[in-house]
Amino acid sequence: MTERWKRLLETHIHERSVQMTREPSGILSHPYTVPSSPDSPYYSDALWDWDSWFISVALGQVELDTAQPGRFGAYEEGTIRNFLDHTDDDGVMPLLLKPDGPFLHGDPSRAGGFSQNMHKPVIAQQAALLARRRGSADWIRDGLPIIERFLTRYLESHVHEETGLAYWQTDFAIGVDNDPSVYYRPDRSTASVYLNSLLYRELLAYGSLLEDVDQVREANRWRGRAQDLADAATTHLWDERDGTFYSADLALRPIDHDDWLHRGAPRSWSSLLLRIDSWSSFLPMWAGIASQEQAERMRERLLDRRTFRANYGVRTLSRLEQQYSLRASNNPSNWLGPVWGVSNYLVFRGLLAYGFTDDARQLAEETVALFGRDLESTGSLHEFYHPDTGAPIMTRNFQNWNYLVLNMIAWLEDRPVAWEF
Known part of the structure; x- marks a missing residue:
């Protein structure tokens, strides 16, 4: 059964991966990638930030499998250049571009106080994986100053001074849409473990690009x-009691030494842990922030069938959390328990990074079964799934990071794999 699903998925993805490519249009001067086929009602023409990064990882695997190196290179490079073209002088990069203009929520610019979210910190990672694939970063040399402006903007306007941790400006377009540690919380109050893991890898990727150009x-x-960011995450986001990483609450009142009520013993802590069990807690394993001892404790939590582990992978929120829900929703998409292809993949990568090969193999096989059953019964893949039954919940013909199952299949079969940076 598993072998049949592997071949079914490979054929499907190899044939349809080209559906995620688009030619220059409107303000998008370069070819680019989108998350779904042209008949998708939600994602047919929009260039999204972290989606395009994962699409590059999956397209790299298609090139390997089909012996067509560079087949999608123009679209991957064009995606990066489109974002760089629309980055302003202060380093603000849009999180979404459409042919008729960038999609903005509020004003993320200097005039707006940099008070809105922008592109997630993945653009250097996307450039680094393409540089590694090409064996050179010369193609992006002219774009490095723009990437540096973007990263400088993050470090200057998205980092909490007391802890050194990155925070979301608002709960809008954070990727993991309704994560309870961010969703409906006050602006600039959450140092998200997910965001800090991404930013850590982004800073490393930019360092790699710089070294590539001497x-x-x-x-x-x-x-x-x-390393400073990793140290801050280990100091402020690791919970020794529970043996896992959590996001942190930054919304503490400033210390007032003239306040008679508190001045005798002002707070000595700069944040409070938000003890919400989300799949994001495992991202420090993917990022390489966790120590081996920490990873071993986190693995125990991951394998608990009462909380995260399900028949088809990893629940995006522990089943024991009050917010746990499997309802269909879009804008925000539901990350309160359903299984997503991207969460399965990143947890799989984290398990591999710390030597938990058997667990990684099981998770990869469950992901193959999830997508193989769906494709066999419905003729398509979906955005997210019921963790116990594998039933699709919504968004037919979703492609995007679901195609990372191709990379998992290659690893299961001990073939060359196109990993992310």
Whole structure:
């Protein structure tokens, strides 16, 4: 059964991956990628931030499987250049671009106080994986100053001074849409473990790009910033009691030394842990922030069938959380328990990084079964799924990071794999 699903998925993805490519249109001067086929009602022409990064990872696997190196290179490079073209002088990069203009929520610019979310920190990672694939970063040399402006913007306007942790400006377009540690919470109040994991890898990726163009001193400076962020995450987001990482609440009143009520013993802590069991807690394993001892404790939590582990992978929220829900929703999409292809993939990668090969194999096989059953019965893949039955919940013909199952199949079969940076 599993072998049949593997071949079914490979054929489907190899044939349909081209449906995620688009030619230049409107303000998008370069070819680019989108999350779904042209008949999708939600994603047919929009260039999204972290979606396009994962699409590049999956397209790299298609190229490997079909012996067509560089087949999608123009679309992957064009995706990056479209975002760079629309990054302003202060480093604000849109999170979404459409042919008729960038999609903005509020004003993320200097005039708006940089008070809105922008592109997630994945653009350097996307460029680094393409540079690795091409064996050179020369193609992006002219774009490195723009990426640096973007990263500088993150470090200057998205980092909490007391903890050194990155935070979301608002709960809009954070990727994991309705994560309870961010959703409906006050602006600039959550140091998300998900965001800090992404930013850590982004800073490392930028360092790699700089080294590739022989700017070694600058490369090490950015790697030092990455280490500072990892140290902050370990200090403030790790919970020794529970043996996992959590997001942190930053919404504490400032210390007032003239306040008679508190001045005798002002707070000595700069944040409070938000003990909400989300799949994002496992991202420090993917990012490489966790120690081996921490990863071993996190693995125990991951394998608990009462909370995260399900028949078809990893629940995006622990079943024991009050907010746990499997309802169909779009804008926000539901990350309160359903299984997503991207969460299965990143947890799988984290397990591999720390040597938990048997667990990674089981998770990969469950993902193959999830998508194989869906494709066999409905003729398509969907955006997210019921964790126990594998039934699709919504968005038929969703492609995007679901196609990362192709990378899992290659790993299961001990073939070359196109990993993310």
